[in-house]
Amino acid sequence: xxxxxxxxxxxNRGEIAIRVMKTCRAMGIRSxxxxxxxxxxxxxxxxxDETFHIGxxxxxxxxxxxxxxxxxxxxxxxxxxxxxxxxxxxxxxxxEAVEKTGLVFxxxxxxxxxxxxxxxxxxxxxxxxxxxxxxxxxxxxTSPGQALDVARTIxxxxxxxxxxxxxxxxxxxxxxxxxxxxAFKMATSEAASSFSDDRVYLEKYILNPRHVEVQILAxxxxxxxxxxxxxxxxxxxxxxxxxxxxxxxMNDTLRAGLTKSAVNLAAHVGYTNAGTVEFIVDESGDYxxxxxxxxxxxxxxxxxxxxxxxxxxxxxxxxxxxxxxxKQEDVTFDGHSLECRIxxxxxxxxxxxxxxxIGHVLHPSGAGIRLDTGIESGSRISAHYDPMISKxxxxxxxxxxxxxLMAGALERYExxxxxxxxxxxxxxxxxxxxxxGIFDTNFLGRxxxxxxxxxxxxxxxxxxxxxxxxxxxxxxxxxxxxAEVHDASWTSRRSDYLR
Numbered sequence: 471x472x473x474x475x476x477x478x479x480x481x482n483r484g485e486i487a488i489r490v491m492k493t494c495r496a497m498g499i500r501s502x503x504x505x506x507x508x509x510x511x512x513x514x515x516x517x518x519d520e521t522f523h524i525g526x527x528x529x530x531x532x533x534x535x536x537x538x539x540x541x542x543x544x545x546x547x548x549x550x551x552x553x554x555x556x557x558x559x560x561x562x563x564x565x566e567a568v569e570k571t572g573l574v575f576x577x578x579x580x581x582x583x584x585x586x587x588x589x590x591x592x593x594x595x596x597x598x599x600x601x602x603x604x605x606x607x608x609x610x611x612t613s614p615g616q617a618l619d620v621a622r623t624i625x626x627x628x629x630x631x632x633x634x635x636x637x638x639x640x641x642x643x644x645x646x647x648x649x650x651x652x653a654f655k656m657a658t659s660e661a662a663s664s665f666s667d668d669r670v671y672l673e674k675y676i677l678n679p680r681h682v683e684v685q686i687l688a689x690x691x692x693x694x695x696x697x698x699x700x701x702x703x704x705x706x707x708x709x710x711x712x713x714x715x716x717x718x719x720m721n722d723t724l725r726a727g728l729t730k731s732a733v734n735l736a737a738h739v740g741y742t743n744a745g746t747v748e749f750i751v752d753e754s755g756d757y758x759x760x761x762x763x764x765x766x767x768x769x770x771x772x773x774x775x776x777x778x779x780x781x782x783x784x785x786x787x788x789x790x791x792x793x794x795x796x797k798q799e800d801v802t803f804d805g806h807s808l809e810c811r812i813x814x815x816x817x818x819x820x821x822x823x824x825x826x827x828i829g830h831v832l833h834p835s836g837a838g839i840r841l842d843t844g845i846e847s848g849s850r851i852s853a854h855y856d857p858m859i860s861k862x863x864x865x866x867x868x869x870x871x872x873x874x875l876m877a878g879a880l881e882r883y884e885x886x887x888x889x890x891x892x893x894x895x896x897x898x899x900x901x902x903x904x905x906x907g908i909f910d911t912n913f914l915g916r917x918x919x920x921x922x923x924x925x926x927x928x929x930x931x932x933x934x935x936x937x938x939x940x941x942x943x944x945x946x947x948x949x950x951x952x953a954e955v956h957d958a959s960w961t962s963r964r965s966d967y968l969r
Contacts, residue, residue, distance in 0.1 A: 473791055474790070475499060475574060476499060476500065477500040477548045478499055478500070478548060478549070478550045478551070478786070479504070479539070479546060480503055481533065481539050481552070482554030482555070482557055482559075483514060483554075484512070484858075485514075485843050485844035485845075485860060486554035486768075486844075487503055487518075488513070488517050488842070488843075490554065491517045492517075493780055493782040493786070496780075496783070499786070500519040501517070501520075502521070502522065503520070504521070504522050504524045504532075505532075506523075506524060506525055506527050506529075506533065507525070507526050507527045507532075508850070508854050508855070513846050513849070514844050522545070529854060529855065534558060536561075540567060540568070543571070544571065549573065550574035550575070550789060551568055551574070551575055551576065553575070553576070553765065554765075555767065555768055556856065559764075559766075560635060560763070560764050561583075562580040562584045562587065563580075565577070565580035565583055574789050577744070577764065577765055577785070578742055578743045578745060578765075579742060582740070583764045586735075586762040589632070589634075590610050590633050592735075592761055593606070593671075593759065594608070595735065595738065596735060599735065601759045603758055604760060605674045606628075606674055607620045607673070610669040610670060610671050611670055611672050614654045620672050621647070621650060621672060624673075625674070626645055626646055627643060627646075627675040627677075628643075628644050628672050628673065628674060629644070629675040630644060630657040631671055631672075632665060632670055633661070633667065634665040634669060635661070635665035636761065638705075638707050638709035640661030640665070644675075676750055676752050677753075678911070678912050679750040679751055679911055681702045681710075681749075681751075681911050682699050682700070682701055682702070682703075682717050682719060682720070682728060682749050682750075683747065683749065683767075684696050684698070684700075684729050684731075685698065685700065685744070685745075685781075686733060686741075687745075687781075687794055688736050688737070688743065688788070689742060689788045689793050689794045690791060691793050693794045694736045694737045694741070695798045696729040696732055697801060698716060698729070698773065698776065698801075698803055699717050699720060699725060700714065700772050700773065702748075702769065703910055704898060704911075705911055707821060710769065711810065711891065712810050712898060713769035713808070714809070715773060716776075718908075719907075728749055728757055731757075731759065743788050745762055745764050745765070746763040747762050748763065766781060768858075771807075771809060771863045772807045772808070772809045772863060775840065775863055775864075776803050776807050778802070779801075805872070806865070806871070807863060807864065808864050808875075808876050809861055809863045810861070811858055812885070812890055812892060812895070813857050813859060813890065813891045814851040814857040814888045815889065815890065818922075821891070823851075824857065824888050825851055825853045825857075826850075826888040827848065827850050827887055828846075828849045828886070828888055829887030830885075830886045831849075834862065834878075838865050838866055838871075838875045840865070841862055842860060843860030844860070862879050862880065877900060880895055880899065881896065898913075898914075901917065
C-alpha cells in the first residue's frame with residue numbers, strides 16, 4: 471500500500487542528517503532533527519524544519535535511545551524515520567518498534583535486517599544459493615576454545631568479526647594461536663558496546679585481497695537492480711577511508727558475477743530498499759561473499775556521482791510503497807568517481823581519534839567536486855561519536871581526471887585546530903601503487919610508516935595555535951585573521967613534505 475510521506479524524522483546527526491534533509495527539501499518533505507547535549511548548536515540543526523533535544527552526549531542515552539526517538543517522532547507528527555547509517559540503522563528491534571507505531575522505516579524491513587544484517591545468517595543464505603563464501607564458522611563463536619577449533623580447521627591467519635554490525639567494529643585479525651583468546655575478548659567487548667550484541671564469528675583471513683561492494687536497490691514489487699560496484703580497499707583499522715567506482719580490479723566477467731550474485735541474494739530473501747553486498751576478491755581473481763550492509767552506506771555519493779541518481783530519494787519512494795524509478799537497463803554509468811573520508815585523527819599515532827575544536831575550516835569547491843560535511847569553523851569534535859569531519863567526492867571522465875581533481879581538492883582543504891588525516895590521504899592519492907590501480911587492503915600495511923606523519927612544520931603548529939584561539943570571534947573576523955597568519959606556501963608544499 472502506498473503511503474504519503476510528508477515529514478521525516480532523521481535519527482542521526484552531522485553530515486548524514488544534512489544529506490537526508492537536502493533530499494527532503496527537494497521532495498517537499500519536512501524534516502525533524504534530533505540532537506544530544508554535545509550537538510547543541512551543530513550546523514545540521516539549522517537545516518531542519520524542526521529540532522528536538524533527546525538527551526545527554528553519550529550515544530546510548532541519546533541517538534541509541536529508541537524510546538526517546540520514537541517519542542519525538544510521535545510528538546512531531548512525523549510519518550517516517552530515516553536512520554542514516556550507524557546508530558540504530560541496522561537494529562531490527564528498533565525497526566520493529568517503528569513498524570508497530572505505524573510509522574514508516576526508510577530502510578529494509580526488520581525481517582530483512584535479521585536475515586541479512588546478521589552476518590552469520592547472511593553467509594548461510596549465500597552458501598545455499600551458490601554464492602562463494604569465505605571459509606569460516608557456520609554460526610557465531612561463543613568461546614575462545616570454539617574459535618580455536620575453527621581456526622585450526624581452516625588455518626591461520628583468521629578474522630574475528632561482529633555478527634551484528636560492520637564499520638570495522640568488533641573486528642580482529644589473529645595470526646597465531648597465542649593471540650586468539652585476547653582477540654576474542656576484545657572483539658566481543660567492542661561488538662557489545664557498538665551494537666548491543668556481543669556475538670562474533672570467525673572466517674579465514676585472505677591475504678592481500680581487494681574489497682569490492684555492489685550497491686543494490688529493491689522495491690516491494692519484486693524489482694531489484696544494481697548500481698554498479700565500488701572499490702573500498704584503502705582502509706585503516708578495517709575501516710574504509712577511500713572509495714571509488716568503478717573498481718580498477720574489475721573486468722567484464724568478474725563484474726557480471728559480482729552484480730548477479732548481489733541481485734540474486736536480495737531477490738532470494740525479498741529484500742527492499744537500499745543495501746550493499748560486500749565481496750572479497752583474492753589475488754587470483756576469485757570472489758567471495760562477505761556480508762550485506764542493510765542500510766545506506768557512507769560512500770553512497772560515489773554511486774550517485776556516476777549514475778546521477780539520488781539514493782535517498784529512491785529510499786523514500788520505496789519506503790512509501792512506490793516502485794523503483796528505473797529498470798536495470800535504464801541505469802547509466804558515467805566516468806569515474808572517488809571519495810575520501812576526512813577524519814579528526816592522528817596519522818602518526820595509530821590513527822587515534824583527535825578531540826578538539828576546529829578553529830578554522832575552508833572547504834574545497836569547484837566543478838567535479840562534491841563535499842558532504844556537518845562541521846564548520848568553531849565545531850567541536852566530540853569523544854562521544856565517530857570523528858569523521860567530512861567526505862570529499864570527485865567525478866571525472868576518467869580515473870586519472872578524478873584523481874587529479876581529488877589531489878587538488880585535498881591540497882586546498884584547510885582545517886586547523888585539530889589533527890586530521892588530510893596529509894595521509896594526499897600521500898595515498900599521489901602514491902604510484904594507488905594511482906596505478908594495483909593495490910589491495912594491505913596497502914597501508916605495506917607502505918604506511920607513522921614517522922612519515924609525526925613531524926609538523928613549526929609554522930603549521932604556530933598557525934594551529936593561532937586559529938584555535940580565534941574560535942569565539944565572529945566568523946568573518948576569524949577567517950580574516952586566519953588568512954593573515956596563514957603561510958600560503960604550506961598548502962603548496964604539503965605533498966612535497968610527505969615525499
